[in-house]
Structures are given as structure tokens and as C-alpha cells.
Amino acid sequence: MKICVIGLGLLGGSFALGVRNTLDDVEIIGVDKNPEHSQKALELGIIDKIMTMEDAVPQATIAVIATPVNIIEYQLPFVLDLISPMGVVIDLGSTKGNICKAAEDHPKRARYVATHPIAGTENSGPESAFKGLFRNKTMIICDREKSDPIAYQFIKSIFKDLDMQVSYMDSVEHDKHIAYVSHLSHISSFALGATVLDMEKSEKSIFAMAGSGFSSTVRLAKSSPAMWAPIFEQNAENISEALGSYIEHLKSFKEIIDNKDMEKSTQVMNRVNDIRRVLKGIDIKS
Amino acid sequence: MKICVIGLGLLGGSFALGVRNTLDDVEIIGVDKNPEHSQKALELGIIDKIMTMEDAVPQATIAVIATPVNIIEYQLPFVLDLISPMGVVIDLGSTKGNICKAAEDHPKRARYVATHPIAGTENSGPESAFKGLFRNKTMIICDREKSDPIAYQFIKSIFKDLDMQVSYMDSVEHDKHIAYVSHLSHISSFALGATVLDMEKSEKSIFAMAGSGFSSTVRLAKSSPAMWAPIFEQNAENISEALGSYIEHLKSFKEIIDNKDMEKSTQVMNRVNDIRRVLKGIDIKS
Structure with missing residues (x-):
């Protein structure tokens, strides 16, 4: 089976490494506008060959778009144009509304399955990819009623094989x-770093x-x-x-601190404990 | 050597377990106003016996105050009253200004060494204590010129033996x-949880x-x-x-987001990257 991965960063690369492990006879074709990324992905054994999107997508059973979300929104209609009648297109973007809208009126909308893996690290680029990234993580599939049922089941089985x-x-x-x-969470972290x-x-x-608490939040x-x-x-x-x-909660906490109101701060923290x-549920997964 | 630990939670308990490992012939006397904590600490082998502060401190070579910071501020003068002329008092509180002020005019000020271990977890109580908590962590000693030089060197060597x-x-x-x-970091986390x-x-x-990013920040x-x-x-x-x-940074980030200004948000994030x-330095330690 030929799989075309567009965008050879952490997510695209990890998907490629993951399915190499779970699918038989898979050939991964890499597409990336950055030639250094493609070359690195080839060297690391993430992909088997480098091609252009125009050449790669028509021969692929699955085309995976793993670029930044604004690029996904732009690329998705073109990739749907290129995909073969029985091929399936997925994307790994962290937003889904605009991306689904970009495919809405496409004649091949049913060949698209909108997916978001709740997985990632703070690292990026092909060097950061690893085959276990998706293991025990959640994969959200959006608007599944708009996808062809067989295409959807097929994609679902691929994620299940990745232990998702x-x-x-x-x-x-x-x-x-x-x-x-x-x-x-990302904004709270960026603002904390900036401060x-x-x-x-x-x-x-x-x-x-600074210790592990700081490190964890930033x-x-x-x-x-x-x-x-x-x-x-x-x-x-x-957002x-x-x-x-979030800012309102912080302002109210600041007021409590300015008033040195230990009773109130204890109350708030007890509630948030x-x-x-919630975290018990998440940490079981990771 | 007799060590009296006042407050048998994560920090006090971990200190006890740590020094049990590095000091010869150590006897740990536990003091805690909560009899369940003392009992638990005894069962877990954190302490050797339970006593009152009045009985324990006078016979201790080191008295460690590991209670919440407002209690430390209150207890410190009494513990200094009780400590023997050659004994040393330390505290493990996360604030130092008010606590040092509480000891400032005490006739035995030189027997006190103000310490703050940059170590902890989000867990509390004697069950959460473990002997490796302090390993490879930083120990801050404050206002060392106010402590007796021998007392200070002695405490420092104890921390060094804990690999701090x-x-x-x-x-x-x-x-x-x-x-x-x-x-x-703690407030950003509490407010995020509340939101x-x-x-x-x-x-x-x-x-x-929710995935690992959320979990990490909260x-x-x-x-x-x-x-x-x-x-x-x-x-x-x-604070x-x-x-x-922090709130100002978040408000300015909100404005960037409201304006959908990708160039500006990229600029801010690049800077914060x-x-x-900084994190490289911290993560080496943990």
C-alpha cells in the first residue's frame, strides 16, 4: 500500500513510522516543501522516496496532510482533486472547523476523513518523529457522517492498529x-515564558x-x-x-492575593484540586 | 545523631528518608499535630518515634521545621528556644523573608540556617515522601552570614550528601x-484548572x-x-x-489573537522559544 505523507515533521513523521510497523508492504512517499526535511526523513528511514504532491497523491491509497493548519486548509482541496477515486485523504491538524469547511463542497468530500490525534511533544521536525507517538492516545474523527463509510472504517482500523x-x-x-x-495550555505556557x-x-x-514545577508549566x-x-x-x-x-480567573486570584485572604485562596484551590x-483519566492514557 | 522532623509531609518525610540513607546511626524523632500523619510516618519507617516538640527538640542535633510557611514563621522562635546550644534549626519553607524576620532578634539566631530545597511534587502527606526527592536538586541557603559558620557548614554537608x-x-x-x-507557575496552573x-x-x-500538554500545564x-x-x-x-x-502578557496575546495577527504571534513565540x-539547564538537574 502506498501512503503519501505531506509535511514531514513530528506528526507526519511519527505517523509514517507508526504505520510502517503495523501495515504490511507499505511504501511511504514523502512530500515536503523543505528539501532538507525530505532528505532528513529519507535518511532516518521515515520515508522511502521523495516526490512532488502532484506525482505522489494520485498513486496513494492514503494521503496524509500533516502541515500547519493554514496550509492544510489551502492544500486539502488540491489533494482531493489529485486523490484516486478509491484513495482516502486525512489531515492531522489541531483545528477542524475551517479545514472541514474547505472540503465541504468538494465533489470528492466523501474521500476525506477529518482527524485530529491528541498527541504531540514540544519538539518539531523529522528528527523529533518516533513510532510510539500515537500509542494509547486519543484520535478524534470529526463529521464522520460526511465521509464514505468504508473509507472511514478503513482509517479507523489504521488508528486502532496504532493502539489509539x-x-x-x-x-x-x-x-x-x-x-x-x-x-x-499553550498560551498560558508561552505567556509564562515571556513573563x-x-x-x-x-x-x-x-x-x-527554577525546578520541575516551573519546567512542567512552561x-x-x-x-x-x-x-x-x-x-x-x-x-x-x-481561544x-x-x-x-482564564484572565478573569487570574484577576480574581490576584485580588485574593492582594487581600492576603488565605481562607478564600484555600477555598478556590480546594475546588480546583x-x-x-480529570488528570487520573489522562495519565492512564500516557 | 538525633534529628527531629516537625511536619511529616512530603518534604519533612523525604528529608528523613534521605538522611537515613546518608548519615550513620541516625534516629529520627517525628513531631506532627496530626496523629494520623505521625502514625503513618512511623509505619512507613520514616520516623523512629513520635514525641512532642517540647520533648523532642532539646535532644536533637538538627531540628527540621517542615510545616506550612505560616506555621514555620510561628514555630521558629519556639524551636530556637528549645534547641540545645550546639543544635541547629533549619526550615524547608518556600518563602524566606518573613521566616528569617521571625528569627532576626532571637538570641540563638546563629543556630538557625534558612533553607529552601527546590524540590517537590504535587502530592502531599507522609505517603508521598520518598528518599530521592532531593537528589540532583538545588538547595538555596539564605542569609548565611547570620548563621554560625560551623552550623552552616554542617547543614551544607548534609545537603551535599543528599546529592544537592x-x-x-x-x-x-x-x-x-x-x-x-x-x-x-502554581497560580497559572490553578487558574487553568479553574477555567x-x-x-x-x-x-x-x-x-x-485533553492530552499530555494539558496535563503538564495543570x-x-x-x-x-x-x-x-x-x-x-x-x-x-x-506574587x-x-x-x-503575567496577566499583561496574556492580555497582549489575546489582542494578537483577536486581530488574527499571525506575524505578531509568530514573533512573540519565536522570542519565547x-x-x-533555560529548560535545558533545569532538565539536566532532574
């Missing part, structure tokens, strides 16, 4: 929820005191701007709402 | 820096989509309110400043 849990969601609802449980780096200008030795600030700027742009309304609510229940 | 890196700092400067690289738990009220299934929201409320109260001015700056340099 598949769940379903409306693409609009997806974008709203993911703003809270992923996109907001402390600012402080470092006057207090040089500030990071001598880790996502290492993430790739090329990937995240388009996510923030595409999901701006939902703005989530971020607005309920996050243990 | 010891560094020095003024207590006021300590509180300012730690607000940025530890206390602020998403609020959202869950209307969107039940929201956490089905992990600290599991932390103990009994420990953290007093820290926020004691270090209110510094308020750090939090104010410099946090990699």
Missing part, C-alpha cells in the same frame, strides 16, 4: 473544546531557582511558532473566549 | 525570584480531548491548599507583581 482510542465529534464542537484543553524571560533582563540569576513554550500561529489564527474566536475566562479526577 | 547543589541568596531576593519561577472545570459544567465531555493544580495558601499570603507583594505582569535554553 478513536472517538467522534462535530468539527465545530471540536474546535470549541480543544481551545480549552489544548490551545489555552519570566522579561524578568531575567534585570534579575540574571532567576533561573537558578514546557509547551518550546513549541513551534510555525505550527501554532496558524492554530491561534484559525481558532481565534474560541479568545477561553483566554478571556478536583482536577485530580 | 547548594547555592546562596539573600532572603528578600529569594522571595522575589521564587515568585516568578515557582509561585507564579476548564468551569467549562466542564456545560460541556461534559471536554476532558476526553499538574500543579493538584497541590495542597494547606501548603500553598500561606505561601501566597506570605509572598503576596512579589502580585509577577501575576500582574528562548526558554529552551
